[in-house]
Amino acid sequence: MNIVYRFRIYPNKSQKELFARTFGCVRFVYNRMLAEKIEYYEKTGKVLKITPAKYKAEFPWLKEVDSLALCNAQLHLQTAYKNFFRDSSVGFPKFKSRENPVRSYTTNCVNGNITLQNGKLKLPKAGWIRIKQHRSIDDSYTLKGATVSQEADDKYYVSLLYAAEKPEHKIRPVKTAIGLDFSMNELYVDSTGTHADYPHFFRKSQEKLAREQRRLSHCKKGSSRYMKQKKKIARLHAHIAR
Structure with a gap:
């Protein structure tokens, strides 16, 4: 059984630059292979079989990022092809767009290259990164990989994939x-007549989102005010989704 833990991370300036290069290289390799x-x-x-190693001689800057991230781009493309040939309704693999506000890459845990300890996370090429670990992880779990992502609100997150044994659930008498x-x-209302006293967080957030989107429609596209308002709306979307 696999379990995923998602935490927010706080990379420094050089680590942000590395992540940006890695996002770009993963997108480049994926699009090139496709x-x-x-x-x-x-x-x-016929189907062409290629690997990211083919491009490193022609594009040496690919060596600056995590090689396992490029390998996972190849695996994601293979999965997209298999899904299409298994069921054509899922659609043919699409090229990755630079304009996508959400960017990510996946790497694998090999020989301890990914480590989580003492409120810090070690990632290949990036080194130690400050992390907000809001929950503990069982020591018996085995770390398999990590996915680093940058959301539309410019916040960074990591999803850690662990392998664990399936727990046994005991049935308790009611x-x-x-x-x-x-x-x-x-x-809801229960059988004793008690109400949930629901605070309507979602409705209030939706109303606030509608107001901010109306303000965005009055901004000049491409201006600094437009970009600032666009990021504000992205933060609202992330808040509602979470």
């Missing part, structure tokens, strides 16, 4: 029971 696969298939009718009925305004 373009060559399409071109080869149109000429021969001594008391209570009935719940859906309520449009208060979420």
Whole structure:
């Protein structure tokens, strides 16, 4: 059984620059391989098998980032192809856009290159990064990999993948029971007549989002005020999603 823990990380300036280069290199390798696969298939009718190592001689700046991140880009492309041939309704693999506000890359844990201890996280090429570990992790779990992502609100997160044994759930006998009925305004009402006293966080956030989007529509596209308002809306979207 696999378990994923997601934490916020606080990279320094040089680490942010490394992440930006890694995001770009992963996107470049993915798009390059996809373009060559399409071109080869149109000429021969066969599937081209290539690896990121092919491009390192022509593009030496690919050696500056984590090589496992580039390998995972190849695996993601292979998975996209398999999903398409398994079920064409999922769509053909698409090129990654530079304009996408959410960027990420995945790396694997090999020989202790990823370590989490004492409120810091060690990543390949990046070194030790400050992390907000809001929950503990069982020592019996085995770390398998990490995905570093930058959200639209410019905050950085890491998703740590662990392998764990499936826990056994014991069924406990029920001594008391209570009935719940859906309520449009208060979420639910129980069988004793108690209301949930729902605070309507989602509705209030949606109303605030609508106000900020109206303000964005009055801003001149590309201006500093427009970009500032766009980031504010991105933070609201992230708040609602979480």
